[in-house]
Structure formats: structure tokens, C-alpha cells
Amino acid sequence: MSVDAPEAEAAPQAPEERPAGMGAVGWLRWGWRQLTSMRTALVLLFLMGLGTVPGSFLPQRPLAPEKVTKFFDDHKIIAPVLDRMSMFDVFSAPWFAAIYILLFISLGGCVLPRSRQHLQHIRSRPPQAPRNLDRLPQTASYETDAAPGDVLAEARKVLKDRRFRVDEHGDSVAAEKGYLRETGNLVFHLALLILLFAVGSGAAFGYKGNVLVTEGEGFSNTLTSYDAFKGGREFSSSGLPPFTVWLDSFTAQYLPDGPNRGQPISFSAKIRYQDGLKAAVRPYDLQVNHPLKVGGARVYLLGHGYSPQFTVRDGHGQVAYQGAVPFLSTDDATYTSEGVIKVPDAQPDQLGFIGLFWPTAVPNAQGKVVSAFPAAWNPQVALFAFKGDLGLSSGAPQSVYKLETGKLKPIVMGNKTKPLAVGQTETLPGGAGSVTFNGYKQWISLQVNHDPGRVPALTAGLIAILGIVTSFLVRRRRLWVRATAPEGGRTVVEVGGLTLGGATPEFDAIVERLAGAAPKPTTPDEE
Amino acid sequence: MVDTYLANLSNQLMLGAVLLYVVAMVGYAGDIAFGRRRAEAAVPEQAKVLVGAGGPEMPASDTAGAEEPADAGGQGRGSHWGHFAILINILAWGVHGAEIVTRGMAADRVPWGNMYEFVSAIAFAAVTVYLVMLWRYKISWLGPFLMVAVVIALGIATIWLYNDPGPLRPALHSYWIAIHVTAAVTATGTFTVAGVATILYLIKSRPGTPRPGGILERVPDAETLDSVAHRTMMFAFPIWTFAIIAGAIWADSAWGRYWGWDPKETWSFITWVAYAGYLHARATAGWRGRKAAIISLIAFGCLLFNFFGINYLVSGLHSYAG
Numbered sequence A: 001m002s003v004d005a006p007e008a009e010a011a012p013q014a015p016e017e018r019p020a021g022m023g024a025v026g027w028l029r030w031g032w033r034q035l036t037s038m039r040t041a042l043v044l045l046f047l048m049g050l051g052t053v054p055g056s057f058l059p060q061r062p063l064a065p066e067k068v069t070k071f072f073d074d075h076k077i078i079a080p081v082l083d084r085m086s087m088f089d090v091f092s093a094p095w096f097a098a099i100y101i102l103l104f105i106s107l108g109g110c111v112l113p114r115s116r117q118h119l120q121h122i123r124s125r126p127p128q129a130p131r132n133l134d135r136l137p138q139t140a141s142y143e144t145d146a147a148p149g150d151v152l153a154e155a156r157k158v159l160k161d162r163r164f165r166v167d168e169h170g171d172s173v174a175a176e177k178g179y180l181r182e183t184g185n186l187v188f189h190l191a192l193l194i195l196l197f198a199v200g201s202g203a204a205f206g207y208k209g210n211v212l213v214t215e216g217e218g219f220s221n222t223l224t225s226y227d228a229f230k231g232g233r234e235f236s237s238s239g240l241p242p243f244t245v246w247l248d249s250f251t252a253q254y255l256p257d258g259p260n261r262g263q264p265i266s267f268s269a270k271i272r273y274q275d276g277l278k279a280a281v282r283p284y285d286l287q288v289n290h291p292l293k294v295g296g297a298r299v300y301l302l303g304h305g306y307s308p309q310f311t312v313r314d315g316h317g318q319v320a321y322q323g324a325v326p327f328l329s330t331d332d333a334t335y336t337s338e339g340v341i342k343v344p345d346a347q348p349d350q351l352g353f354i355g356l357f358w359p360t361a362v363p364n365a366q367g368k369v370v371s372a373f374p375a376a377w378n379p380q381v382a383l384f385a386f387k388g389d390l391g392l393s394s395g396a397p398q399s400v401y402k403l404e405t406g407k408l409k410p411i412v413m414g415n416k417t418k419p420l421a422v423g424q425t426e427t428l429p430g431g432a433g434s435v436t437f438n439g440y441k442q443w444i445s446l447q448v449n450h451d452p453g454r455v456p457a458l459t460a461g462l463i464a465i466l467g468i469v470t471s472f473l474v475r476r477r478r479l480w481v482r483a484t485a486p487e488g489g490r491t492v493v494e495v496g497g498l499t500l501g502g503a504t505p506e507f508d509a510i511v512e513r514l515a516g517a518a519p520k521p522t523t524p525d526e527e
Numbered sequence B: 001m002v003d004t005y006l007a008n009l010s011n012q013l014m015l016g017a018v019l020l021y022v023v024a025m026v027g028y029a030g031d032i033a034f035g036r037r038r039a040e041a042a043v044p045e046q047a048k049v050l051v052g053a054g055g056p057e058m059p060a061s062d063t064a065g066a067e068e069p070a071d072a073g074g075q076g077r078g079s080h081w082g083h084f085a086i087l088i089n090i091l092a093w094g095v096h097g098a099e100i101v102t103r104g105m106a107a108d109r110v111p112w113g114n115m116y117e118f119v120s121a122i123a124f125a126a127v128t129v130y131l132v133m134l135w136r137y138k139i140s141w142l143g144p145f146l147m148v149a150v151v152i153a154l155g156i157a158t159i160w161l162y163n164d165p166g167p168l169r170p171a172l173h174s175y176w177i178a179i180h181v182t183a184a185v186t187a188t189g190t191f192t193v194a195g196v197a198t199i200l201y202l203i204k205s206r207p208g209t210p211r212p213g214g215i216l217e218r219v220p221d222a223e224t225l226d227s228v229a230h231r232t233m234m235f236a237f238p239i240w241t242f243a244i245i246a247g248a249i250w251a252d253s254a255w256g257r258y259w260g261w262d263p264k265e266t267w268s269f270i271t272w273v274a275y276a277g278y279l280h281a282r283a284t285a286g287w288r289g290r291k292a293a294i295i296s297l298i299a300f301g302c303l304l305f306n307f308f309g310i311n312y313l314v315s316g317l318h319s320y321a322g
């Protein structure tokens, strides 16, 4: 890109004429120029911005798969159409990747040659003075008794002192300064390029897993222990470092009163971890802003909830299930939670329950039970019981949070259920068995994340800021001094200045310094 | 945990600040209505300012040669109304600052943890930017319009967004909140000043309309407005970039990833892209002027949508609304 005049610098690369009869190479070259023009880059940037918009309005699978399912239930016709356009996973959609990669190429194709040009330009000499200095935006002239050579020598010195790059051409001195502006600009764009690269490759080589851990239990960093796992394209599961984490206890604190009653104040999970198979087991207090760093990965506390504990006896009076079942909160203000108990071992019929858990159960105005507080001050559950075939034998994967009620028959429904307090037992009608609410444990959801692009991305981001600030602060300016002595007359000194991006007072100061006691410079366009 | 005396004091200071901003607004309006005409008052001063030092840097246009008169200066020694308005404005700013400090002391934390506090802080940032620019570049013509925006914003905050001070949610327990939110608030306040200047520019530069008089009497010519808006956005853009990066660092420790396309993150990105689009358009022949200005208003719209729309329409991790 030419930098000889402000217009040229500011102008985008002019769109190339269509190649007429240039053959394949010509077309390729033309295509490349189009792709690497600033206009295309901007269009791509805007497209990328626009492309993210649906991602902020439609539920996204990686963030909220359950909301996507709900969307499918609510919008039977449009949802599959949207799905075909990857609208529920915008940020890993093929078209999003296409924009991203094109932007990367476009930015690179523009900025790299420009950087080379700039490097050459930094080493080159300031351009010669234009013929008519008085056409420049800033001009001044004065007469002096000094000889032209002395005037130019003085000008060189003054300009050098002001850290201009100076060159002499015949009767004039040319000076230039402020290369840092373009340098800063290029550093900014190059840093963006590196940022894009770091983000992309970090995602390709990294992995992310989510796992739910109940108090008293633990998990190891292996593929099978995760509830959800996503490895980047270049990730291989042999790269999972072996570490293990156990949850001893979890504590949540909430505001006990006031208008924001129930708002969480702190979450803290007492965990122990072992980095590798032979390492010592160490304790750690896992909190929201304090992830555990282990095995090159980071373990984050993302969420929490209740796991009510049940004992289920079947129709033969045998204990068919005993344990804690994680329930998911449906309302974070009160932690009213929902969950499912599946008892495939129950005889003669399999049993299933849909449960509601209220950590602080109170009757509301209508006499229904609701939760008044997210902490477990008065935990109660209500269970809706089913018997029949849970559908587990078909081999089709089932969500542990959902009961497939297709082949099940309700045996205790809504209004017939009475909430159970800790220790209470409900006997199912028809000799189907009984269920006891034994108490509760808490679970936490952990995210394990390894992203090798984090630090490079951050570094690039910070460098980008430095670059852009530099570019905004510095202005490129050129200044020429011409001294001519008409025969027998006094020396006439002309000074012309060109500042890219607004005049600075510097010009006047230089003229004043050069002219010394000479008459005040005229700056015609500023009258 | 919350000091109710300080909390009440903070609320009263907020009322005081709003009232004072209204008075300042009236003062500016009086200056427009009864102050001396710019044409009579400003000319000699302009000449002096410009010949002296090549003109103040700020209002100078980017287009070399279009060194417009710094009639910014028109107010330099405007009417008594003008002096009064500026004085009250500074007073209002001080009271506003005290409101924020007492709010923070009442809750014993940084005073930006919910929407009410954000709006207050952004308005404060906008007024601060304005006062600094007033001091450096004499842009008191911006005052009446900014006061309208500030009074509306604080009105909305007090009436609809009010929340008693209280402790922060666990996700906000990080010193990055101070860094990230301070940067976001500063950038937003600065973009607001730029937005006001841009709207004035678009009004003033309407093709075919005669030079508007009336309330735009004191507003300088279109180039100066454009230039003030541009410079202001050049100041805000790196800060916004920094705010996004600081947010990413914080997200990295709070949510387990530095970037996850949460709706708030997505719209910060869109806003950033839109402002970058404006800066490019401003540097591109054929896009300068009104087209670029409109892009910057779209960008400002994205900023506002990110701030209000996302918090109330879309649920995400940035769950501080309400």
C-alpha cells in the first residue's frame, strides 16, 4: 500500500479491475487480491460478528443441551431446519469455521506484505521535497541573511534533535518521523492474527470434560469418567494425564435475609487430589475463582446441587436400590430440584420415580409445598412412582435425568403424594414396594479444561492493545526546508509540513526555532 | 454486613446528584437561550487560540488542512449561565462520586456489582470524560446534551434498576472484577460521550438543511463534531479491547474457559467488531463522514443492547441483572 499521501494511506486497496482474458493464473491472482483487500477483511469481520448473533439468541448445545431439547419440543417445524444450518452449535459450525479461516487468510494476506513494505520503508530515505512547498497543509517562509548552506545545516541539526529522520536533496532538507504509527498498526493486526491462531490451535489441541461428583466420591481423569467430554481435533485421549480428585464436602453460603435473601455468597468444595498415580494426595479448597491446577489442566467448580438419598424396596420386600441420586436445580433462587430414580432390579416390576426436592420446604398460600431457601434447612421430597419396563434393556442410551414413561404405569401421582421428610417412608400401593428418604448429600459439577492456547492468546491480546495505542498516539509527519538565494538577494527559506492525521503545533515550534528572530511564520490555512 | 447508614446516605447523594445534573442542564439551556451569540463572542478568541499554538489538538480535524476554528472555545467566556452550569456540573459530579464511594463502603466491596451500580458508574465515567475534555478542549457545547443522557440514565437506574447494596455472588469474588468492570465502565462512558457527539454531528451535517440555529447554536461545525467523536472513540476502543481481555482472564478463572460465546461475550465481541468497522470506515476514502458516523451509532447500539438487552432478554452466565 502506498504511503505517499494521506489519501493513499487511508484508502483501501483499490478493488482490482476484473482480469480480462488473463487465464487461470490471472483469475487466481485477482481472487487473492480480492480476498486480501481491507474491504473483504472487513466484510468477513462483519460476517463473523453477524454469525455470532444467532449464537446469542438460540440455545447452544455445548452450553445448554437441555435448552436445545426444549426448543426442539417447542418448535417442531423450524428446529430441524435451524439445526441443519448448525444454528444450535454456531461456534463450531462449518460456515463459522469458513468465515474464521477466510478472515485469517485475508488478514494475513494483507498484513504480512504490508509489514514487509513497512520494513523497507523504515530503512528508506525521506522523500524529496515537492516542488511547491506552499501547497502543503502547513507552510511558512521567511528571509534571512544566512547562506543557504548554513540554513540547511541548521535545519538538519534542529530536525535531528527532534528525532526526525533527515536527508538532504540539493537545495532542500527532507525529514520524516512517526514511523511508529504504522508499526503500531501492523503490530496490532499481526497480534490479532496470532490471537486467532492461538485460539484456534488451543481449541484443536485442548480438551474439556464435565463431570458431576457427589460428596464422598471422586473421579479420575479418564475418558470414561466424564459425563461429557470434548477433545479438540488434534487431541488424543492418550494425552490425558492421570490424576484423581475426591470430593469430601461442599459448603454453600447464602444471604439469610434482606431483599436479596437466598443470593449465594460463597461456594467452597473441600477436595483432595492426586497428581499422577504415585504422587501424594493433597487437600485443596476449590472455589469459584480458584481452579485447581493439576496435570497441565485446570479443574473448575462450575455448579452444585443436591443428591437426595433413598432406599427402595421392591414388591418382594428386598432392597432394590440404595444410594444418592443427583437432582438438578430447576430454580437457582430456591434450589427446588428435580431428579429421577430408576430401579431396574426391582421385582416383580421395575420401579421408577420422578422426584421433586425442596431444600427448605414450606407450604405456600395455596397449601402446596415450595422451597423458601436454597440451603437445606428443611429438606423434603415428593415422589411420583411408576412401575413396569424402564426401557433400559433395549440398549438405547438414556439420560439419567429423564424417565422414559412409555412402558411405565403411574402408581402414585401428583395429588396423592405427600412430601417425605428425612427418615420417612412411603409405601407404594398394590404391594409394589416402598421408598425411604434417608437424607441428602451434595454434588458439585466440575469442569476439567486444558487449553494450550491460553497464554499465547493473552499475550497476543495485550500486544494488540499496545500496538493500537501506539498507533493512535503517534502521528506520521514530514517536513521539508528549502533555502534558495536569488542572485544578490537575501536567502529565502521555505518550510512545508505534512502531518498524516491532523496538524500538530510542532511545525510552528520548528519554524520558530529555525527562523529565530525572523518574522512570525504565516500559516495561511489557519487564519 | 451492610452499613445501612452509608447505604441511605448513598441513596440521598444519588438524588442530590440527579437534581444537580438537572440544574446544570437548565443552566446550559439558559446559556443557549440567553448567553451571548457565538458569532459575537467567539471570533477574537478563536484567532488567538489558533495562531498561538496551531490550535488545540483535540478539535482539530483529521483531514489535514481543514483546521476548523476552535469554536469549541465559544464558551471560553460564555455567559453567566454557562459559568453557572459548569460550576453546578462539577458539583454534581462530586456528589455523584461521593454516592459511588459511599455505596461501595456500605457494602464493603467495589461499587459495581449490579445494574443500578453499573449505570451509575457509567454515567459517572461519561461525566468525568466530559469534564476532562471540557478542561482540555473547551467542549462545553456538549454539556446540555450529555446532561440529558445522564439524567435519563440515572433516572432509569433509580426508578427501575435499584437494588439495595449487598455482597457479591461468588463468581464476582475476584480482583478482576475491579479491573474488568472498571475498564468496561470507562469505555462505555467514553463511548457514550462519543455517541452524543456523533448524534450532534449527524444533525449538523444533514445535507441540504440550512445551518440550524436554536439549541444547536453553540455547537461547533460538523468537522469538529466528527473529530471530537473520532478522538473520543479512539480513546475508548483500546480500553474496550482491554475490558474484553480482562473479562476473558476473569472468565478463565471463574468459568473454566477464557472465551465461551456466552451471550454477553458474544455481544462484546460484536460491539468491538462494529467499532473496529467504524475506525476502518473513518480511515477509508468514501466512507468518512456520515456513513462512518452511522456505523459508530450502530456500534453504540450494540453496546447498549449488550448492556440492557442481554441482561434482561437472554439468560447467560453474566447473571447480575435484577
Ligand code: HEM
Pocket: A009, A010, A036, A037, A038, A039, A041, A042, A045, A103, A106, A107, A108, A110, A111, A185, A189, A192, A468, A471, B237, B272, B273, B276, B277, B279, B280, B282, B283
Ligand atoms: C484483513 C483484515 C484487515 C485489514 C486488511 C486491515 C487494514 C487496516 C488498515 C490499512 C488500517 C490503517 C488505517 C489507517 O492507517 O488509518 C487499519 C486500521 C485499524 N484496524 Fe484494521 N484491518 C484488518 C482487520 C482488522 C481487524 C480484525 C480489526 C479488529 C478490530 C481491525 C482494527 C483496526 C483498527 C482499530 C484500526 C485503527 C484505525 C485508525 O487508525 O483509526 N482491523 N486496518
